[in-house]
Amino acid sequence: MDEYALIMRHEDGSKIASPEQMQAWMKQTMDWIGGIAAQNKFVSGTGLLFADAKVVHHNKVVTDGPFGEIKETIGGFIVVRAESAEEAAGFAKGCPVLGGEGNTMEVRRIAKNDGTH
Amino acid sequence: MEQELIPHLFRTEYAKIVSVLARHFGFEQIEMAEDIAGETFLTAMQSWPMNGTPPNPVAWLYSVAKNKAKNQIKRQMLYREKVEPGLVNITGSTFEHEIDLTAQNITDSLLQMMFAVCNPVIAPEGQIGLALRILCGFGIAEIADAFLTNKETINKRLFRAKEKLRQEKIKIEFPAVATIEQRLDNVLTTIYLLFNEGYYSVNNDQTIRTELCFEAIRLCTMLAENPNTDQPRVSALLSLMYFQASRLNARLDKNGGLVLYDEQDTALWDTDMIGKGGYFLNRASTGDQLSKYHLEAAIAYWGTQKTDSREKWETILQLYNRLLQIEYSPIAALNRTYALSKANGKTEAIIEAEKLKLTNNHFYYVLLGDLYSGIDNLRARSNLKIALSLAKTPTDRQIILKKLSG
Structure with a gap:
């Protein structure tokens, strides 16, 4: 069993949705995570806030963002246990961010810290 | 006298x-x-x-x-x-x-003994046995009765547990500040196991079951009364146990048969204990740590509210969603799926239930039977029949048979 990060890529929801809609998405996300946890496949979850986000550029210039120029910013990621990348992708399919057109889920196996890959 | x-x-x-x-x-x-x-x-x-x-x-x-x-x-x-x-x-x-x-030394010694006995170097049943013997003054025969086994088995179990504690050179003392969090968690786990031993006991003797539950509450109260161990999660566990124990009299009928939640006479629920549960839940609501006991106590609180609103089930569902992220258990997964059916509907719950694959757990098939009933009654029956073949106790079999005939 490997661990996979399921990375949510979507717009800053608060820019396009009402607080009620945000709350509905929050419930759907909690139900999605709860469903994975009920299968004993949940490892951890990390939400990333858009507020105060910064981008540090190669010339060390710091700007606010990433907004505007990128539609698919990272909104957060959860880590799951899965037998294969396909199973992990199956978990990702249930994520409510996919309800928004242009949004994606990225599935990445997490490198083991023991020198193996 | x-x-x-x-x-x-x-x-x-x-x-x-x-x-x-x-x-x-x-x-x-x-x-x-x-x-x-x-x-x-x-x-x-x-x-x-x-x-x-x-x-x-x-x-x-x-x-x-x-x-x-x-x-x-x-x-x-x-x-x-x-x-x-x-x-x-x-x-x-x-x-x-x-x-x-003196009173002070007695309290300290009991608490320190609790830390010595509730130690994961010995198996959980050894910890519970020692707790009952040393901390609760149970006789060997009483412990044997509670576990539906014989005195010889209990004597051996206690002997082995004590030997192990001696080998590990366990001292009767307060844990160091750096380790108290971890050690307190061990103590709470044992207390909760003791409570569950009473609450879900295979023993049909209501007196024994009630006593085990109250001993667990008594030990936890000692922790809440001592400033060194009075953590929010101690109050949360106390709250959880009071809420659960409030239904002890309603859960069993005269013959010791289990009465399902929906069929319980709410007049038999102990309102005094529900009040204590609420008091300790409030008391637990400080600090920034949300333990599994907080979540389980909040769920147990809703168990004392017999309204059947969508809001209630939505709240319970979210509590289970969080509980499962902290600690997975098959029973929490099953209860979460039941709450899901109440909050989001049976269709979604069936899809989620089929993913759980708890195929050696008869409660899993009872849940599937309940979810399919009214949607696909043939499937409901076939699941209940599997549940019946897996059920281990007469009480569980009785409940499934009732559902099959209903």
Whole structure:
């Protein structure tokens, strides 16, 4: 069993949705995570806030963002246990961010810290 | 009168005497502490009927226990002087101290004993057995009854547990500040196991079940009363146990059969305990730590509210979503899916339930049977039949048969 990060890529929801809609998405996300946890496949979850986000550029210039120029910013990621990348992708399919057109889920196996890959 | 007084005092005072003595002499002398405490009560049983019950029975017990301990010390000193002269100076100092049976030392000793006994170096059933024997003053026969086994098995289990604690050189002391969080978690786990042993016991004897639940509550109360261990999650566990225990009388019918939640007579729910549950849930709501006990207590609170609103089930669903992220358990996964069916509908819950694959758990098939009923009754029946073939106790089989015939 490997661990996979399921990375949510979507717009800053608060820019396009009402607080009620945000709350509905929050419930759907909690139900999605709860469903994975009920299968004993949940490892951890990390939400990333858009507020105060910064981008540090190669010339060390710091700007606010990433907004505007990128539609698919990272909104957060959860880590799951899965037998294969396909199973992990199956978990990702249930994520409510996919309800928004242009949004994606990225599935990445997490490198083991023991020198193996 | 003595016939009732002595067993009562045994329950309340035995643990105190053993804990104080064991702390004085060290855990490796635990059997001696138990013997002295046991002999103290034997002396009471012989003396009180003849000479009358002393005006202050507890003080009498303490003073007899002290004297017996002093005699024991003298015998050991003598032994050491004669047999191990070189050791007298080393051990002499600890043996000269007076046995301290003041209220403060009793409380401290009991709490420290709790930390010594609830130690993951011994198996959970060993911890529960020792807790019942040493901290709750249960007799071997009573523990055997509670676990539906024989005295010999319990004796062996306790012996092994004590041996292990001696080998590991477990001391009766407060854990160091750096380790108290972890150690307190161990203690809470054992207390919760003890409670569940009573609440979900295979034993149909309501008295035994209730006693186990109340002993767990009593031990947890001691933790809440001591500033060193009075953490929000201790209150959360107390709240959880009070909410659950409030239904103890409603859960079983006259013949010891399990009464399902929906069919319980709410007039039998203990409102006093529900109130205590609420008090401790409030008390738990400080600090920034959300433990599984907080979530389970909040779920148990909703269990005391018989309304069937969508909001209620939505709240319960979200509590289970969070609980499962902290700690997975099959029962939480099943209950979460039930709440999902109430909050989001059966169709979604069936899809989620089919993913759980708890195929050796009869409750899983009971849940599937419930979810499919009214949607696909054939499937509902086939799931209930699998549940029946997997059910282990007559009570569980009875409930499934009732569903099958309904």
